[in-house]
Amino acid sequence: GKMSCLTAFLPHTVHHVCTLSIPTPRGPPKACPYHISEQTITPLNNTKHFQVSAYMDQRVKGLDIRIISIFRRDSIQPLHCVFCLVIYNTSCGPDLDRLLQSYSQEGFVEMVPWPINEYLTPSTxxxxxxxxxxxxxFGQLTTLNECIYRSMTRSRYVLLNDIDEIIMPYQHNNLMSLMNVLQQQKPxxxxxxxxxxIFPKTPFEKSKKLPxxxxxxxxxxxxxEHIYREEVDRSVYHPHKMIVQPRAVEQTSVHEVLKMFGEKFKVPPEVCRIIHCPLRTPVQRPVERLHVDTRLWDFKDKLLPNVTKALRRAGLLSSEG
Incomplete structure (x- = not known):
């Protein structure tokens, strides 16, 4: 369905008005009681945001419901147009759990319990x-497909990448600007x-400014700190990760979509590539054979204070912080 949003910014809140389309019913609607909530402001679970009301409004063709809500402006993370990170959580340590819970309360992370080990023995x-x-x-293929269908009606794009990978545009300031151009070129x-x-863990930049x-x-x-990029060996199979329109995908694997509607497009690496920082790499190459790539540094002025703020909120900073 279609969605349009009108947003008004106030000093500490964002007042959000969304209009949603509803599919035409196949038969007459069933009679149901008419309910009016006694609460004028309803807190949204696990966030700092609030829903106020929803109204039928058919003045605009194709848009049927108008939702009025309040978003705390200081709880909306400016993370370059990425709306929500979905994490399928099998287990994690207490430090990471505190950080993820903090992000969940901000509405940036959606935690999906994934106790696969209670039912099967997953490969690690x-x-x-x-x-x-x-x-x-850990049931990776299932979670990838579930995430696509979970996002089918709420997201224009879904990024399918690992936690140690960043899909980074190199000619645009953010992902939406990139996708707007790509979609125009490949409608x-x-x-x-x-x-x-791959950006190997060693060697790394020992600058005193970064940590x-x-x-x-x-x-x-x-x-x-990881600014040295390996040369790609295109004589062998080289994996990709994907940005997909969820409505265009029927079934996916890790590096390729198996069933889809429409076409696929390999984005040139000079336009966008994955910054992959694995914990270990099979071969360690001398620094002379690596490329210096500091694209991430273009975002450090925003990234450093935001990460520090998140770490402090989760209680993970040292006494010096």
């Missing part, structure tokens, strides 16, 4: 001959293949 790696198990890699495409580029003092002791590694 992608190679079945090595890891075995009843189901491949029949519903699947956009993005080439994978902020208050980040000391935070688990993980700083992706901004």
């Amino acid at each position: 790696g992608w190679l079945f001959s090595k890891y075995g198990g009843d189901v491949h890699y 029949n495409a519903g699947v956009f293949l993005i080439e994978n580029h 902020l003092p208050q980040w000391k002791g935070v688990p993980g590694f700083n992706i901004l």
Whole structure:
């Protein structure tokens, strides 16, 4: 269905008015009681936002319901047009759990419980001959397809990539600007293949400006330090990840869509590529054979304070922070 949104910004809140289309019913509507809520402001679960009301409004053709809501402006993450990150959570440590819960309350992360190990023995790696198990890699194929269908009516695009990968535009300031151009160039495409580029964990840039003092002791590694990119070997199969229009996909695998409506398009790497920072790489190449790629640094002025704010909110900063 169609959705249009009108947004008015106030100092601390965003007042949101959305209009939704409803499919034409196949028969006469069933009679049902007429309910009016006694609450004029309804908190939305696990967020800091509120719904006010919803009204039938057929003044605009194809749009039937007008939803009025309030979004706290200080709880809307400016993350370059990515609306919601869906994480299928089998298990995680207490530090990561606190951080994810904090993001969930902001409305940026949707946590989907995925207790696959209570029902099957999942493989813990992608190679079945090595890891075995009843189901491949924690049920990865199932979660990818479930995410597409979960997003079918609410999202224009879905990014299918791993947690250590960033789909990065190189000629546009954000993903929506990129997709607007690609969609104009390829109007029949519903699947956009993005080439994978590995940024190994070592070597890394030892700049004193990047690891902020208050980040000391935070688990993980700083992706901004990893600016050396491996050359792609196109003589062998090279994987892609995807940006898809969910309505164009019937069934997907990890690197390719299996059944779809419309066309697919391989995006040139100079336009957009994946910044992939794996924990380990099979071969360590000398720095002379790597390319310096500092594209992530273009976002560091916004990224550093936002990450610091998120870490502080989750209680993960050291005493120096």
